Amino acid sequence: ILAADESVGTMGNRLQRIKVENTEENRRQFRELLFTVDDSINQSIGGVILFHETLYQKDSQGKLFRNILKERGIVVGIKLDQGGAPLAGTNKETTIQGLDGLSERCAQYKKDGADFGKWRAVLRIDNQCPSNLAIQENANALARYASICQQNGLVPIVEPEVIPDGDHDMEHCQYVTEKVLAAVYKALNDHHVYLEGTLLKPNMVTAGHACTKKYTPEQVAMATVTALHRTVPAAVPGICFLSGGMSEEDATLNLNAINLCPLRKPWKLSFSYGRALQASALAAWSGKAANKKATQEAFMKRAMANCQAAQGKYVHTGSSSAA
Amino acid sequence: AADESVGSMAKRLSQIGVENTEENRRLYRQVLFSADDRVKKCIGGVIFFHETLYQKDDNGVPFVRTIQDKGIVVGIKVDKGVVPLAGTDGETTTQGLDGLSERCAQYKKDGADFAKWRCVLKISERTPSALAIMENANVLARYASICQQNGIVPIVEPEILPDGDHDLKRCQYVTEKVLAAVYKALSDHHVYLEGTLLKPNMVTPGHACPIKYSPEEVAMATVTALRRTVPPAVPGVTFLSGGQSEEEASLNLNAINRCPLPRPWALTFSYGRALQASALNAWRGQRDNAGAATE
Numbered sequence: 249i250l251a252a253d254e255s256v257g258t259m260g261n262r263l264q265r266i267k268v269e270n271t272e273e274n275r276r277q278f279r280e281l282l283f284t285v286d287d288s289i290n291q292s293i294g295g296v297i298l299f300h301e302t303l304y305q306k307d308s309q310g311k312l313f314r315n316i317l318k319e320r321g322i323v324v325g326i327k328l329d330q331g332g333a334p335l336a337g338t339n340k341e342t343t344i345q346g347l348d349g350l351s352e353r354c355a356q357y358k359k360d361g362a363d364f365g366k367w368r369a370v371l372r373i374d375n376q377c378p379s380n381l382a383i384q385e386n387a388n389a390l391a392r393y394a395s396i397c398q399q400n401g402l403v404p405i406v407e408p409e410v411i412p413d414g415d416h417d418m419e420h421c422q423y424v425t426e427k428v429l430a431a432v433y434k435a436l437n438d439h440h441v442y443l444e445g446t447l448l449k450p451n452m453v454t455a456g457h458a459c460t461k462k463y464t465p466e467q468v469a470m471a472t473v474t475a476l477h478r479t480v481p482a483a484v485p486g487i488c489f490l491s492g493g494m495s496e497e498d499a500t501l502n503l504n505a506i507n508l509c510p511l512r513k514p515w516k517l518s519f520s521y522g523r524a525l526q527a528s529a530l531a532a533w534s535g536k537a538a539n540k541k542a543t544q545e546a547f548m549k550r551a552m553a554n555c556q557a558a559q560g561k562y563v564h565t566g567s568s569s570a571a
Numbered sequence: 572a573a574d575e576s577v578g579s580m581a582k583r584l585s586q587i588g589v590e591n592t593e594e595n596r597r598l599y600r601q602v603l604f605s606a607d608d609r610v611k612k613c614i615g616g617v618i619f620f621h622e623t624l625y626q627k628d629d630n631g632v633p634f635v636r637t638i639q640d641k642g643i644v645v646g647i648k649v650d651k652g653v654v655p656l657a658g659t660d661g662e663t664t665t666q667g668l669d670g671l672s673e674r675c676a677q678y679k680k681d682g683a684d685f686a687k688w689r690c691v692l693k694i695s696e697r698t699p700s701a702l703a704i705m706e707n708a709n710v711l712a713r714y715a716s717i718c719q720q721n722g723i724v725p726i727v728e729p730e731i732l733p734d735g736d737h738d739l740k741r742c743q744y745v746t747e748k749v750l751a752a753v754y755k756a757l758s759d760h761h762v763y764l765e766g767t768l769l770k771p772n773m774v775t776p777g778h779a780c781p782i783k784y785s786p787e788e789v790a791m792a793t794v795t796a797l798r799r800t801v802p803p804a805v806p807g808v809t810f811l812s813g814g815q816s817e818e819e820a821s822l823n824l825n826a827i828n829r830c831p832l833p834r835p836w837a838l839t840f841s842y843g844r845a846l847q848a849s850a851l852n853a854w855r856g857q858r859d860n861a862g863a864a865t866e
Contacts, residue, residue, distance in 0.1 A: 427758070431755075437799075437800070477802060478758075478765075479758070481798060482797075482798045482833060483798040514803050514835040
């Protein structure tokens with residue numbers, strides 16, 4: 249899955265780094281480059297998550313993006329959450345808004361061509377975090393969102409991201425990830441969500457950004473699959489990892505190692521990447537139409553690499569600190 | 572599962588007209604444990620009742636040793652039976668947590684490597700209630716945690732009784748709710764799932780349900796419920812036989828293992844009655860029948 253659902257604000261961050269103005273037209277142009285690559289993209293990408301604005305945008309010939317994607321057999325998804333809100337009395341923890349009128353919004357998006365939704369909850373590791381309240385509240389909101397999606401014929405992607413900010417080690421991330429996922433699946437069960445009709449979009453289990461200890465992809469893979477093994481029922485058909493702050497190459501190497509991990513893996517283990525699919529493409533584009541070919545090639549390259557990684561067949565090329 | 576309490580053995584023995592004495596219980600277990608080496612391929616563990624763990628055969632050989640010498644793991648029932656949950660419609664929790672750690676440590680010294688604890692839930696208009704589900708799940712998790720602290724593998728048994736006239740779907744629904752609560756509790760209590768076994772009911776209609784279902788339907792409902800609730804880290808699921816006949820219990824287990832859904836855990840049996848009913852009947856308390864009963 250290509251996560252191309254960056255909000256206006258987040259796109260602003262991305263565009264600022266390549267010194268491109270954050271206008272609707274610029275956002276449209278960049279997404280057009282991604283969506284109009286060669287047809288063979290559908291061998292690597294099965295779904296694209298869009299931001300609200302993008303669902304209604306067209307290419308330069310006036311053709312709706314969502315129709316371009318659908319004609320290639322790529323399923324269109326829509327970001328449904330409406331950002332974070334603080335949880336009072338906690339150490340800067342948050343929950344996610346977006347439940348109000350969600351059913352009506354889902355019904356409309358379904359009419360407008362979306363077949364899946366995505367909702368990102370955020371938990372962080374820090375002193376007294378994640379707290380029980382943050383875990384329960386975010387799990388509950390995710391379950392409400394998933395239930396409402398299914399009522400409207402949308403497959404919910406459930407994203408409980410434990411962010412990598414901090415100096416905690418990988419073992420601590422694993423512990424927290426297990427607690428969070430156990431709470432998520434209990435909440436989904438409590439809310440009568442049909443697991444076979446959901447996808448999970450979790451973080452991989454990694455050390456915090458500021459942790460001095462380094463881990464190999466195999467260690468990340470074992471910790472990640474162990475955590476999933478202990479919490480995610482086999483009825484969930486697929487797990488599509490987020491890339492978070494990982495480089496493109498690390499996201500691919502880790503996904504490959506995960507697929508080679510010797511533990512039983514009853515769910516598909518694949519990707520739902522944003523930055524890890526787009527970083528090079530964005531840099532190649534730099535806002536110039538003349539860079540179209542380079543942009544599209546950069547994107548295709550990462551798409552195919554991750555497709556290989558999702559089968560445990562990726563052969564490492566280039567340095568792992570690229571882009 | 573040869574861990575019938577004194578009270579449960581009373582029921583079994585009275586059905587074959589045998590007096591419920593310690594000696595008769597010893598003679599009966601001897602019938603089972605003198606099975607020859609053919610049993611090694613079929614049985615990997617035996618659950619004992621406390622009394623039996625310290626009994627010996629006619630030659631003075633402790634049962635524990637006979638079983639271990641066959642390469643079979645010895646287990647011990649550690650719960651102390653059900654007690655009522657006040658304010659509910661006849662629901663129960665299970666006792667046995669007091670001093671459990673010390674008891675586990677002793678059982679470990681005395682040859683046990685796994686334990687079993689049975690919780691009971693029932694389906695009716697108002698049950699199982701949220702309290703019954705939560706309380707039984709919690710008590711199972713405390714038991715499991717204490718076992719692991721003492722090097723004993725806990726078998727977790729949240730049995731939903733087949734009493735009632737509910738259909739297959741309702742049993743499936745309830746089983747999913749119960750198992751979800753059990754695994755959340757196990758996670759909350761930091762239980763190491765890879766070192767546990769689950770002993771659930773199969774998903775079946777109530778005894779008094781007028782609709783009949785095939786083994787394939789039972790299998791599909793059972794495996795679906797497990798797939799939705801039991802994490803792949805659990806290495807094995809060993810079904811209880813409950814009120815099923817010996818043949819039914821085998822046919823259903825077979826169908827479960829042929830179910831086309833992906834199943835990441837081993838799916839096998841922890842049977843009491845479904846392994847012993849014919850043997851009990853063949854024995855009828857007569858030493859002369861021991862050979863036939865063992866066979």
